Amino acid sequence: MAEEVKVFRTWSSSFALRVIWALKLKGVEFDTIYEDLSNKSPLLLQYNPIYKKVPVLVHNGKVICESLVILEYIDETWKQNPLLPEDxxxxxxxxxxxxxxxxxxxxxxxxxxxxxxxxxxxxxxxxxxxxxxxxxxxxxxxxxxxxxxxxxxxxxxxxxxxxxxxxxxxxxxxxxxxxxxxxxxxxxxxxxxxxxxxxxxxxxxxxxxxxxxxxxxxxxxxxxx
CATH class of the missing domain: 1.20.1050.10 (Glutathione S-transferase Yfyf (Class Pi); Chain A, domain 2)
Incomplete structure (x- = not known):
């Protein structure tokens, strides 16, 4: 069964770009959902009710927010091309x-x-x-x-x-x-x-x-x- 990987982002956010780069470096296929932060989607507000902002990663129904936290999740989940050293x-x-x-x-x-x-x-x-x-x-x-x-x-x-x-x-x-x-x-x-x-x-x-x-x-x- 194919993995569900979705990234909620805006076209200009450098924080969201981090997630895109990390997934691409890992070779992970994903779908992109572009948000307009002046008119946030109900899904974004549901997935990130605390900060109400991008990026948001959805992986097989699990929601991860905040770009640095998402980077660590990506690194732990997909082991190829590690972002963090072993030491x-x-x-x-x-x-x-x-x-x-x-x-x-x-x-x-x-x-x-x-x-x-x-x-x-x-x-x-x-x-x-x-x-x-x-x-x-x-x-x-x-x-x-x-x-x-x-x-x-x-x-x-x-x-x-x-x-x-x-x-x-x-x-x-x-x-x-x-x-x-x-x-x-x-x-x-x-x-x-x-x-x-x-x-x-x-x-x-x-x-x-x-x-x-x-x-x-x-x-x-x-x-x-």
Whole structure:
């Protein structure tokens, strides 16, 4: 009997992309259900009543939410092309960098740079560069965060290889400079060039328009009257 594997996602979510990449790296067949988050489907609300967001993985009727949790489930369920190493310490390290990516790197770049202006943006840039320094030190001397192959931390941080360039274009600044962050810049290129990765990037122009609109809406609301 064929397995039921469904992914609820949006066209633009970098969190949902993680799930797509992981399933494709594992060679798992799946169906994609695209959601409009301004008009969420009853199924999405049923499957993820707490957060009401994507991605959601449905595997033979079982529902798994939250992208990092889904990645671990995928790795435990389908053993081929492992995302986590066997060594417990290396596993913990991968989980640490994946969480650091979400809690610190993503928050500082999107929340404190893309969605700010003036002095707040300048402070956000400094905080982002500080966070990127830690990633530069961690990736130095390695092809991927997972070693020679793409692993959990690479997939979690993978948005940097595409979305960051879009943010930089919108803001007119460069965060991952080739001279300051040579290892991180090389990793970005290496990751983005992997066929399964670059074949699944969303349309760049559509993303630019989406994030410009988000930024303007955010700054418009916060602008003094």
């Amino acid at each position: 417990p310490h290396q596993q913990a390290n991968a989980r640490f960098w994946a969480k650091f990516g979400d809690d610190k790197v993503l928050q500082s770049i999107v929340g404190d740079v893309l969605m700010k202006e003036g002095k707040e943006l300048e402070e956000g840039v400094l905080a982002s560069l500080e966070n990127l320094k830690y990633l530069e030190e961690e990736i130095r001397g390695k092809k991927f965060f997972g070693g020679e192959t793409i692993g959990l931390a690479d997939i979690a941080l993978g948005w940097l290889a595409y979305y960051l360039g879009i943010f930089e274009e919108i803001l007119g600044l460069i965060l991952i400079d080739q001279e300051k962050f040579p290892s991180l810049a090389a990793w970005k290129q290496e990751f983005a060039n992997a066929p399964i990765i670059h074949e699944n990037w969303p349309d760049r122009d559509k993303l630019v328009n989406k994030f410009v609109a988000m930024r303007e809406a955010k700054l418009g609301k916060e602008a003094p009257k």
